[in-house]
Amino acid sequence: MNKTWIVARREYLYNLKRPAFLFAVFGVPLFTFVMWVVIFAVTASNEESLDSFTQVGYIDSAGVLQNGILPETAPDITPPELIAFESEEAARTALDNREIGVYFLISADYMSSGQVSTYSYSGVPRALRSYIQSLLLANISRQTPGDLPLERIENPVNMSIHVADSGRNLTEANIPALILMPLVFAMIFMMASGVTSGFLMSGVVEEKTNRIMEILVTSITPMQMLLGKVIGLGLLGLTQILVWGVAIVVLLNVGQTLPLLQGIAVPVDLMIVFVVYFILSYFLLSGLMAGIGAVVGSEQESRQWSSIISLLWVLPFFFITSFLSDPNGALPVALTLIPFTAPTTALLRLGFTAVPLWQIALSLAILLLTTIFTVWASARVFHWALLRYGKRVSVRELLRVIRQPPEAEISLAQSAQEGAR
Amino acid sequence: MQPETAIRVERISKTYGDFRAVNDLSFEVYRGEIFAMLGPNGSGKTTTMRMILDILKPDTGKIEVLGGALTDATKDKIGYLPEERGLYRSVRVLEMMEYLATLKGLSSGEARKRSQAMLERLDLAEHAKKKVSELSKGMQQKIQFAVTVLHDPELIIIDEPFSGLDPVNTLALKDLVMEFRAKGGTVVMSTHQMWQVEEMADRLLMIHKGEQQLYGPVEDIRKRYALHAIIVEGQGNWAALPGVERIETLENGRKGTLLYLESQTTTDDILAAIATTRNISIERFELAVPSLNDIFIRVVEEHGQ
Numbered sequence: 001m002n003k004t005w006i007v008a009r010r011e012y013l014y015n016l017k018r019p020a021f022l023f024a025v026f027g028v029p030l031f032t033f034v035m036w037v038v039i040f041a042v043t044a045s046n047e048e049s050l051d052s053f054t055q056v057g058y059i060d061s062a063g064v065l066q067n068g069i070l071p072e073t074a075p076d077i078t079p080p081e082l083i084a085f086e087s088e089e090a091a092r093t094a095l096d097n098r099e100i101g102v103y104f105l106i107s108a109d110y111m112s113s114g115q116v117s118t119y120s121y122s123g124v125p126r127a128l129r130s131y132i133q134s135l136l137l138a139n140i141s142r143q144t145p146g147d148l149p150l151e152r153i154e155n156p157v158n159m160s161i162h163v164a165d166s167g168r169n170l171t172e173a174n175i176p177a178l179i180l181m182p183l184v185f186a187m188i189f190m191m192a193s194g195v196t197s198g199f200l201m202s203g204v205v206e207e208k209t210n211r212i213m214e215i216l217v218t219s220i221t222p223m224q225m226l227l228g229k230v231i232g233l234g235l236l237g238l239t240q241i242l243v244w245g246v247a248i249v250v251l252l253n254v255g256q257t258l259p260l261l262q263g264i265a266v267p268v269d270l271m272i273v274f275v276v277y278f279i280l281s282y283f284l285l286s287g288l289m290a291g292i293g294a295v296v297g298s299e300q301e302s303r304q305w306s307s308i309i310s311l312l313w314v315l316p317f318f319f320i321t322s323f324l325s326d327p328n329g330a331l332p333v334a335l336t337l338i339p340f341t342a343p344t345t346a347l348l349r350l351g352f353t354a355v356p357l358w359q360i361a362l363s364l365a366i367l368l369l370t371t372i373f374t375v376w377a378s379a380r381v382f383h384w385a386l387l388r389y390g391k392r393v394s395v396r397e398l399l400r401v402i403r404q405p406p407e408a409e410i411s412l413a414q415s416a417q418e419g420a421r
Numbered sequence: 422m423q424p425e426t427a428i429r430v431e432r433i434s435k436t437y438g439d440f441r442a443v444n445d446l447s448f449e450v451y452r453g454e455i456f457a458m459l460g461p462n463g464s465g466k467t468t469t470m471r472m473i474l475d476i477l478k479p480d481t482g483k484i485e486v487l488g489g490a491l492t493d494a495t496k497d498k499i500g501y502l503p504e505e506r507g508l509y510r511s512v513r514v515l516e517m518m519e520y521l522a523t524l525k526g527l528s529s530g531e532a533r534k535r536s537q538a539m540l541e542r543l544d545l546a547e548h549a550k551k552k553v554s555e556l557s558k559g560m561q562q563k564i565q566f567a568v569t570v571l572h573d574p575e576l577i578i579i580d581e582p583f584s585g586l587d588p589v590n591t592l593a594l595k596d597l598v599m600e601f602r603a604k605g606g607t608v609v610m611s612t613h614q615m616w617q618v619e620e621m622a623d624r625l626l627m628i629h630k631g632e633q634q635l636y637g638p639v640e641d642i643r644k645r646y647a648l649h650a651i652i653v654e655g656q657g658n659w660a661a662l663p664g665v666e667r668i669e670t671l672e673n674g675r676k677g678t679l680l681y682l683e684s685q686t687t688t689d690d691i692l693a694a695i696a697t698t699r700n701i702s703i704e705r706f707e708l709a710v711p712s713l714n715d716i717f718i719r720v721v722e723e724h725g726q
Binding site for chain 1: 471474475476493496497499501503505506507508509510512520521523524525568
């Protein structure tokens with residue numbers, strides 16, 4: 001078997017069994033699932049809680065409910081019994097005596113201010129709030145001229161947005177889905193590449209500090225080692241994505257009953273772009289991590305670097321509002337072209353808008369070139385730094401190493417140490 | 422007959438910045454021998470080993486290993502035990518041995534079989550599933566050596582193999598090295614423990630400040646540094662013997678008396694004189710060959726620390 005594959009296989013199998021990986025792969029979906037169930041349960045109990053407010057009191061200071069019109073309600077909802085009170089004191093006494101669960105006060109200047117206050121011991125469920133709203137609407141609409149349908153007064157615009165040449169139609173129902181999907185994709189990307197490239201870096205640091213590197217480099221070339229690690233851990237990242245992909249499909253099916261998730265479909269074009277960006281950007285990230293891992297002296301230092309680098313990938317999330325308001329503005333376009341921020345930015349923008357093809361092409365081309373350069377330069381630094389211990393490396397030194405053909409170097413600090421012993 | 426060469430080093434030099442680690446060093450290692458590299462700390466032993474293994478490139482000079490420049494294929498025929506031991510600490514023993522052996526070109530089935538056999542051989546079979554960090558230092562060192570020879574190399578390069586080992590483990594490791602050589606393997610080893618070299622090595626190279634000081638068969642070197650003196654044990658007035666310049670009683674727990682001979686006197690003359698002198702009973706008579714330790718100290722002192 002080719003030695004690169006031996007390394008790849010080992011990195012894959014070894015890290016697959018690590019608790020940190022297992023937690024990331026199974027813990028995160030599990031956690032999400034539990035949250036789902038909790039949200040589900042809470043929402044459900046909120047719906048039901050209208051039953052606990054069978055008697056609702058009111059004080060109608062504005063006289064808008066004089067006609068006694070009741071709104072239409074869905075067949076599965078039992079409308080509460082409405083009890084009129086003359087004064088707030090009377091209603092309050094009834095509430096204190098638990099004769100009613102809640103009362104609401106329509107203020108005298110309601111027609112101009114719209115002021116309605118509710119009083120209860122346990123908060124007011126949404127179902128009841130919307131019932132009160134419908135009740136008032138039904139009654140005041142009688143006072144307006146003409147024959148306006150209540151629905152249009154309540155919800156005058158139901159907008160659907162057609163973005164030319166993206167082929168994606170946004171309706172109010174699926175807007176959350178379109179914002180959510182790229183977010184989820186970007187998050188998955190972040191976590192998968194973050195976890196695996198983190199493993200890569202800590203692996204290199206471990207082999208260096210344990211001095212096992214010296215045995216490894218007498219068995220395989222640094223390039224074989226680097227490639228093996230990158231491939232093995234890349235497959236690990238894809239495994240993670242696969243598991244999450246399955247989890248997402250399952251969650252979506254389970255969650256179909258939640259209004260927020262209805263109508264979410266995973267857009268195929270987004271998936272393809274996602275995979276291409278993932279692969280390129282993963283190589284970029286792991287190239288960087290391997291190079292840094294070989295240069296820095298300790299696990300602790302490597303973690304600091306890894307979080308700084310990860311920050312570059314998360315950066316676009318901070319500008320998400322500006323992406324939403326103007327997805328083709330200067331900032332989103334710039335971040336699409338910068339290789340480090342490109343994957344997340346492109347995914348977010350593709351969800352919201354039609355990104356011109358040339359931008360995607362240019363972004364991928366820049367990313368590809370940067371990735372090739374980084375992996376190549378990293379391999380040189382990697383080779384050079386393998387046997388350097390405990391000495392800080394300057395940027396100038398790194399540039400010199402990248403320009404020169406690769407050779408391992410033993411730090412002077414170490415030689416001096418040997419001499420002193 | 423000229424022995425077959427396993428390693429040929431020709432005039433190599435290596436400089437780190439202003440520090441000249443190895444200076445114009447040449448030597449050969451023959452197949453099937455135990456070749457010792459001696460020298461104080463920082464003398465360039467490890468650097469030389471690393472250059473042989475192609476971890477470092479010499480600034481100038483040429484190195485041939487097993488018949489040519491080091492290639493990926495030759496690397497599979499070499500085992501290396503670095504001075505600073507390297508093992509995966511949080512990996513299970515058997516798993517780690519297998520991995521490192523497959524990197525040396527063994528199939529994973531073969532690697533597993535040999536690793537298990539080796540663990541049996543080292544009485545470590547019960548620890549196969551343990552993590553390396555759970556083992557004692559001696560056990561770890563044995564495992565480390567096992568990793569070095571697991572792929573059946575033709576040549577092993579072992580840097581300070583005995584450092585930090587207790588006597589029992591030192592003996593166990595020494596047996597393993599001797600066994601490896603008995604099967605025809607070539608050994609290059611560096612050590613501080615001179616008696617190891619005296620007991621084990623066929624030839625040696627002593628370097629100091631990156632330069633060759635002594636080089637050749639161990640016995641030749643010891644004889645070359647032999648004093649013109651003999652060691653005797655027994656009863657009698659040694660100083661009165663003809664041809665004896667002065668005498669010295671051995672110290673530091675060593676028994677006997679050291680007889681320094683006049684320059685024209687041979688050891689045969691003294692033996693003859695003892696035989697013919699009355700009131701002398703002799704229990705021991707031997708050439709005063711210095712230990713390598715003495716030679717080592719003398720060489721280092723002569724060249725200034």
